[in-house]
Amino acid sequence: MLFSSELSIIENQSVTLNSDCNISLSIKREDEIHPFVSGNKYRKLYYNILKAKEEEHTTLLTFGGAYSNHIAAVAYAGKVSGFKTIGIIRGEELALETNLNPTLKFAASCGMEFKYVTRSDFRLKETENFIHDLYEAFGEFYLIPEGGTNALAVKGCEHILTPEDSEFDYICCAVGTGGTISGLINSSEPHQTILGFPALKGDFLQNNISKFVSKTNWELITHYHFGGYAKIDETLVQFINAFKRQNTIPLDPVYTGKVMFGVMDLIKQGYFPENSKILVIHTGGLQGIPGMNNILKKKKMPQIV
Secondary structure: OOOOOOOOOOOEEEOOOOOOOOOEEEEEOHHHOOOOOOHHHHHHHHHHHHHHHHOOOOEEEEEEOOOOHHHHHHHHHHHHHOOEEEEEEEOHHHHHOOOOOHHHHHHHHOOOEEEEEOHHHHOOOOOHHHHHHHHHHHOOOEEOOHHHOOHHHHHHHOOOOOHHHHHOOEEEEEEOOOHHHHHHHHHOOOOOEEEEEEOOOOOOHHHHHHOOOOOOOEEEOOOOOOOOOOOOOHHHHHHHHHHHHHHOOOOOOOOHHHHHHHHHHHHHHOOOOOOOEEEEEOOOOHHHHHHHHHHHHHOOOOOOO
16 A cells, blocks of 8 residues: 555665765665655655545645646556546646657556646636636545645655654755655754755745744755756756766756755865765655656757666
């Protein structure tokens, strides 16, 4: 059973550092929880799926972009948990494409029904009128926000850290909607600093996270987004490929590649004190690599291997 009564516990893996800075770096392989519902998506959906069952819902409805890890995870989790799933997808033009990208193709194979909306309409997804129209169109459903972030998702992400992780001074993770870092902050120890690396531009994340946390031992490092959400360049591709060769750990280009690039760069700059112990959370997202490689191929850029 995917969402059993026991939450998964994931081991940490050491990362090779080409430096004599006396700093240790490990990565928590949350991507290995499950091949299709991995990393923070498993954590965010865990209590939401239980709540949907408790309330006897039969349908899950959520939101996402064309390459969304969240869309893929909800589609699979819904399928194996006995739910019908509906994805409200950003980008009305996608409805005209004859070939679905790898992410949407996978979600469709899990039985997810899509409704494509314009980008302007998608920005209204949390408004009362927009939600009312969805109920009119689809009937009753259990609503999961874009990216999966709500109070139950944060509760699930509080299980990422274990008592053994108290040895680390810094916990680092990518930030999309703020749910994962909120869970990490809530379960962190007083001596730990939580560093979030936003994958997109904008300063709204500070407020999003503050809704779910009361501790102040956290900071957002905002200059490693490589131009914005899902933006990538040749430098990042080369880093991801080199990191995999050296550590046999795959990174995704939207989230974990950027946070690991940022952490390595900060180590070089001397940001972390000597003898620091750093833990990076691998939040999954590897399903998005084939879709990104299609984009890179069109741009005649190197592929992620």
